[in-house]
Amino acid sequence: MTFMKKRVFFLFSFLFWAISPVFSQNFYPILPKPLVLEPKEGTFILPPNPVIAVAGTDPVLRRLAEELAHRIGTAAGKDTKVFAGNFRVRDGINFVTGKDAKLGEEGYLLEITPKRIVITAEQPKGFFYGLQSLLQLMPAEIYGSVRAENIPWSIPCCYIEDRPRYAYRGLMLDVGRHLYPVSFIKKFIELIALHKMNVFHWHLTDDQGWRIEIKKYPKLTQIGSQRKETMWGHYSDQKYDGKPYGGFYTQEEIREVVNFAREHFVTVIPEIEMPGHASAALAAYPEFGNNPDKLYQVGTKWGVHEDVFAPREETFRFLEDILTEVIDLFPGQYIHIGGDECPKNQWKESRFCQELIRKEGLRDEYGLQSYFIRRIDRFITSKGRKIIGWDEILEGGISPNATIMSWQGTEGGIAAAKQHHEAIMTPGNFCYLDHYQADANTQPIAIGGLTTLEEAYSYNPTPAELTPEEAKHILGVQGNVWTEYMPSSEYVEYMTFPRAIALAEVGWTLPSHKNIDDFKKRLNIHKKRLEYWNVNYFGAPLNRTFIYQWPSKK
Template sequence: MLARDEKGDRMITTPTRSTRAGTLVRAFALLLTTGMVLPGCAERTAPSATERVDVLPLIPAPVEAERGDGRFRITAETVVSVAQNDAPARDAANHLARLLRDTRGLALAVREELAPSPGSIRLQLDPQSPVAQAEGYALDADAEGLRIRARDAAGLFYGAVSAWQLTSADAGRDAVETDVVEIPAVTIRDWPRFGWRGQLLDVARHFHDVDTVKHVIDAMARHKLNVLHLHLTDDQGWRIEIKRYPKLTEIGAWRTPPGAGRHGTPQRYGGYYTQEQIRELVAYAAARHITILPEIDMPGHAQAAVAAYPGEIGVTSERPPVAVDWGVNPYLFDTDERSLKFIQGVLDEVLELFPSPFIHIGGDEAVKDQWEASPAVRAQMRQLGVKDAHAMQGWFNAQLAKYLTSKGRRLIGWDEILEGGLPDSASVMSWRGVDGAVAAARLGHDVVLAPAGWMYLDNLQTERSDEPNGRLAVLPLSRVYELDPVPAELTADQARHVLGAQGALWSEYIPSRRHIDHALFPRLAAVAEVAWSPMAARDWDGFLARLPAQLQRYRALGIGSSDGAFAADIGIDGGPNTVLSGGPARIALGNQTGVGQIRYTIDGSEPTLESSRYGAPFAVTLPVTVKAAVFTEDGQPLAAARSRHFDREALLTVDTQGLRNCHDGGPLGLRVPLLPDMPGMDTPVYNVDLFYACWTYPQARLDGIAGIRIDAARLARNYGLAHDQSKVHQYPSSTPQGELEVLRGCDGELLAKVALPDGAILGEQFILEALLPPQEGVHDLCLRFTAPIEGPLYAIGAVRLIEATAQSPPVRY
């Protein structure tokens, strides 16, 4: 699948969505790493909020904001005032009061008043508000008080969010005085650029409970997002109770994980939402002006449903297990009348639960092998005059669209639904770049932008070794912020079909709430600004200047956001070989954004604002432990301290993040845990290429090296690769269980071979050691497993070269 590289004219290959399928393509990964700051680069310091008085701590950026003279002082006696019988204002006022209590410790009274009392915060539904746009608001603050007016309830709510942000710029600081807050006099006129401002949460691959979904809803509301796209069904689990078909949850909601019983992996994994819980979530979201968009994936990604009712909806009568393989699996819904009636029965209950005007039917990655192999489906295609299986999916989608239209709803699906012809009423969500959005808008269909290259938040945020599991195509904060949801190829009339944009958080590698927080934040702030703010109000440096206040709010709210964009990268200037060859050891520091002051120590102590400030690479004597933390210019933390120890052993060691692929030296495809359903974030992680069990230790200095030590593991090979399965490479083996081979370059001399241990226990970690013949010079070392590709997926956690004179465990063949 090809997508235009927006930074140039070359074409790049985008990943499939689910594995997506298998390794993410390296050109895509390299594209996403643009904007990285290499260690040793000079700091690019964003001014702090106290230095730039014109910077208001608002995310997303408002359409219009003008500073005035003076300040408004808020104390514990300040009243949040609403008019009598103004229910929308009272709801927004209560929300503001809760936020102030939770982040500032201010307990303000909400009071109905005929006229606002002096020095109060007044919220009012006003048909004459100066902002006429839907969801817009007017906010005015001066020494006499703060006033929020809007023509609809959503506008009042978002005005309350902005008022909270103005009062919480320093929320969470240890020394802050919580019972008095001063905000600048300001006039704000604000409304969203797009009516669709969304975030997808995949609860099918890994189930996330009601409290976790509410946690995401709350965070979305604080970012002025208004569509929660719940991906409720997939091959690995069916997560919504359908009373007419109870086996969908009795059977389809549960799977037997790879490595069950090991390392905390449960024997049975899954879960689902009862209809009562769904209603609770819908109401909870609605109170925060968020619509929940349900996705029932069809006709593909259907294995959990087929496992529950193979005779009713399966193309064959075979009952498969609920899938444990991420990616593209072969099971489809049948196309006959019985299957369609079943689907309509499911939709009837979905429509009763979700008032969303749109219903998402998926439609992506539907491998047509089962349809093409079925005499009944082929006969149906001939009867319908359908030319091929892609067109058959178009017919299938048309039946769903017709049914949803008859119920007053609209169908939306992933951009693959364009391939078989699109019903007139259907809308498209473009994930394979922006081309699907362009094509659909030109045909007159409404579109939502959720392109993988900008909005797939399960991609790692940095290239750091301390990142948890995820996809290795790094998606930095800056890349998310770059997206303009209106593709330049569209005319003004076509651009009117762009409903908005949304982020996506697929959960193959997001098993816990902690993983969700790490992946979403702070990138959700960039998603919010992309979807809300006009391009004229967006500015990357301004966003960075406003972001520290947002990070403080996250801390105050207990959100475990990632600080990777600001965290210090610690390395050897010129690389380890400069020291191994006898040169001086010089430490280079930097971070991804190039923002903030980096303070460091080399004596083992924790860095503070009193520690040395980094300006240029500095000399050290090995062994040494370098610790570095990053602060704003006014002394607030941007990133927690990071630590790295340097000695000769460390210089000779490359961890899984430092290993590269054997073909072009780029990153590998996935960063996976020891077992796919292990709980917690502290699981060991391994970078793997699903198609080649081959890693490169780049630029190994082999002078004086006598051996090699590899930390290895057996992982689950739980990846549905569909038609890409034939691309998985099998290296020739000398033994049934296979070996690890060490070569000088991937096409060079075989230096060592060590047999893999017997057995196939998933989640087993082990050490492989081998002697190396004397070598000279610097070479890439190729390490590859020759184990059968039908068995476990072997992986490497770290590689260490052993010097002939080093005191180390004995090496063996």
């Protein structure tokens, strides 16, 4: 072959490589983006009767394999069998338990050749995440609930080595302001798991509603879960709908949700607010407030309320009783105790609080807040658990065992890490999904602010100010869905997705591997999957987009 012919040959070979769907990055639309993805030539074609072989007898792996078989059977109409044993099948899918220390609890290997598919992991969670990547390489119809006709059930060949950047990858849902059915809570958890996030932070109490059944204190739900009306329209309108609103989750329902989350490798972290955001609790049990003669009521207005718990011994016993039941319901290591937006006026005006400040040698009311948090920290620690608090619990001095959730910016997380405390980064300008995501004039009402998909995606949770040793204390990242302006589950979906998917990639993928244009290309393919999941995401087709009519702000 002459020199010129060689040049032409290699040029056409390169162009084929660049545009071929086998090698195109867009042909591997996995979210979040894997650590290593090596395209390979060819495809694996699902045979008429696929076989899934599971190495060993782990019942969890067997369940995952059965779920995959069911999905293939439903969407592709193929009779898929699951076998257990230490062998690998051709023309099938193999779950292989590996002992590769670099994979860890959540890592996996996925190898797809024309002859077989092999998922290798050390732990069930790794197999689960490997399975999510495999499903995302199949046609989107794999997520359908009926058989898809005339679909080429082929999967592009590749080699994937994958594990997450951060151990904590969470999404918070506020049910204090608006309540959502258990069916939607489960769907929300499924979507968390689908995107390889692993924490559901359940904000269960606030001024506007107490949403968790506590057997010892039934008035928390009899009274505290009910408000007489709800703000209608934007806060500045100061309008109300005049309609009673209420509801709560029974302990049976909570156990159902926790078990469902466990099956999807998602940890549920409950949040019980204290010492502030206590209006609903005090409406039920006013004796634990700073003025027992006051007629407290469940909040009807958004924002910060003055009513806070009094730091009396009987209050701590009350909260410890509540937390005892909460701990019994939620087996994860963390209990979130809030700690944010605690006004100090009632403590300043309380003779008891001022005497307690002097008795304990506290600096001021901020020191009293720290005293309050330390008391709760000791109790939760005695139960073998850890507390998480919003970054205000740094005020007056951090509690010994506390993990900080940094929302007012990155400063709280930086301060915690420098004091060798663990921190979860969730600064509002990147991670608050109640903000507008486009021009407010084109969108349903939101609380304010603007956090675009691009801005959420650009976030790096590890602050540059930290040394490598300090940076180890950054556990991860979380998106927060505050629901003052989200009266329905459709509205929650509209505000949450796809920005939560961007944050999922922030938590999983190394910054050097991220690219917003590449992310958007993968997301465009992923949107069809969201439609099969019946997710009302922002930008969905017009016949699916949710519009909620509020009074005019004028």
